Amino acid sequence: MTIRISFDGDEVLGREGQTIAGVLLASGRRSWRTADGEERGVFCGIGVCQDCVVTVNGVGSVRACQRTACDGDAIEREVR
Amino acid sequence: MRVIVIGAGAIGAASALALAEAGAEVVVVDRAGVAGETSSRCEGNILVSDKGPGAEAELAIVANRAWRALAERLDADRGPGQPATEFEAKGGVVVAFPGGEAALGAFAASQRGIGITANEVDASALRALEPHLSPEVVRGIHYPDDAQVQPSLATQAMLARAVRLGATVRVTEATGARVRAGRAIGVETPEGPIEGDAVVNCAGPWAGEVAARFGARLDIRPRRGLILVTVPMPQRVFHKVYDADYVGAVGSADAALQTSTVVESTPAGTVLIGSSRERVGFSESNTLPALAEIAAKAARLFPFLADTMLLRSYHGFRPYAPDHLPAIGADGEVAGLFHAAGHEGAGIGLAPTTGDLVAHAVLGVPAPIDPAPFLPTRAALREEAA
Numbered sequence: 419m420t421i422r423i424s425f426d427g428d429e430v431l432g433r434e435g436q437t438i439a440g441v442l443l444a445s446g447r448r449s450w451r452t453a454d455g456e457e458r459g460v461f462c463g464i465g466v467c468q469d470c471v472v473t474v475n476g477v478g479s480v481r482a483c484q485r486t487a488c489d490g491d492a493i494e495r496e497v498r
Numbered sequence: 499m500r501v502i503v504i505g506a507g508a509i510g511a512a513s514a515l516a517l518a519e520a521g522a523e524v525v526v527v528d529r530a531g532v533a534g535e536t537s538s539r540c541e542g543n544i545l546v547s548d549k550g551p552g553a554e555a556e557l558a559i560v561a562n563r564a565w566r567a568l569a570e571r572l573d574a575d576r577g578p579g580q581p582a583t584e585f586e587a588k589g590g591v592v593v594a595f596p597g598g599e600a601a602l603g604a605f606a607a608s609q610r611g612i613g614i615t616a617n618e619v620d621a622s623a624l625r626a627l628e629p630h631l632s633p634e635v636v637r638g639i640h641y642p643d644d645a646q647v648q649p650s651l652a653t654q655a656m657l658a659r660a661v662r663l664g665a666t667v668r669v670t671e672a673t674g675a676r677v678r679a680g681r682a683i684g685v686e687t688p689e690g691p692i693e694g695d696a697v698v699n700c701a702g703p704w705a706g707e708v709a710a711r712f713g714a715r716l717d718i719r720p721r722r723g724l725i726l727v728t729v730p731m732p733q734r735v736f737h738k739v740y741d742a743d744y745v746g747a748v749g750s751a752d753a754a755l756q757t758s759t760v761v762e763s764t765p766a767g768t769v770l771i772g773s774s775r776e777r778v779g780f781s782e783s784n785t786l787p788a789l790a791e792i793a794a795k796a797a798r799l800f801p802f803l804a805d806t807m808l809l810r811s812y813h814g815f816r817p818y819a820p821d822h823l824p825a826i827g828a829d830g831e832v833a834g835l836f837h838a839a840g841h842e843g844a845g846i847g848l849a850p851t852t853g854d855l856v857a858h859a860v861l862g863v864p865a866p867i868d869p870a871p872f873l874p875t876r877a878a879l880r881e882e883a884a
Contacts, residue, residue, distance in 0.1 A: 451767075453765065454765035468729045469730070471729055471731075496730070498731070498733050498763070498767035
């Protein structure tokens, strides 16, 4: 089943069961966080490195590689 | 002149760099590699804010200026693939909770007397500097000269430059002393002796042990410090922010656990939360009481931290001198042996000027500051280690 989430206001389509990182990667995005001007995204992919964190529905520091994407999720980039 | 430097931490690296720049042939020996211990287990502080009038403050003021020039030079002179030192002149904000304002104000006034910039900030100015600070905090002092480096990268950068000037780094342990006619000429290692004309002991918390191998006495002891690391987040902490009780903990001689809040963010987005000091030898166990106390105090200073996830914690052993001054200069008894150790939590900040003082002691080049207060021959360092 198709789900719709938003990333910084843009609609992104994914499949039920995908992680947020999975949806973002499948949409062609390689990075979704900025730290000290550098682009960050999935590094370890297993919940350890914390490099892929995003804000989900207003809650910060959520690991995109661990959180299952849900229809209607609003994802925002975190900038340091 | 060939000089053997024991220790590839910030102090060994700065000493190697200063010696190499003054024309010496330098061999750095470290059993753990570059910044393998204390210098990679700290916060990279370059502080003037925690120094009250005295010799260490004078050293810190000169070293603070030296870091600005050095970091620029190291960053400009990088080899391919070498990261920057992450020197950040972020400034420090020291705050007082109700009841602590008078002591903080008096301390800052004494610092202004020796030329440290320490600006009073009232409640509204504090909010502008640090919007997420607890509303409980009513007074602060802004120290624009406080700065920070990423300590491992800065240590690597100093050594990389020394190596380009001809220095060599050997990852092996100085297991014994080479002494000829009462003069230190090198070290024994599992891979054979390494000899030269002088030896500089930059072994940090192990400096006392290294001194003993040469038949010298130097009372430097380990003092453990713990730091918590949060997950990366958008920047909410903009300076090095600490509670005024930090100064008391730094200056204390107490062996028991002491904590005081130090909070700052890093370029990677994590927030570092310190700090603790306890004299437990080189023990790595029973860290939880200190971590719990640090976390609770930090959440009082920055309430948002109460809901923040922690990524990890780490600890390091600071080289502690009983009189809270680093030992820099020639050993009193063993010719050819020099020490540069005992900077406790200030070693990164004091490194460049310490290196210059080492070059002065070993090679006779001009000293950047009066070396007398730091000489290892002072009585406080020659007691039997307790």
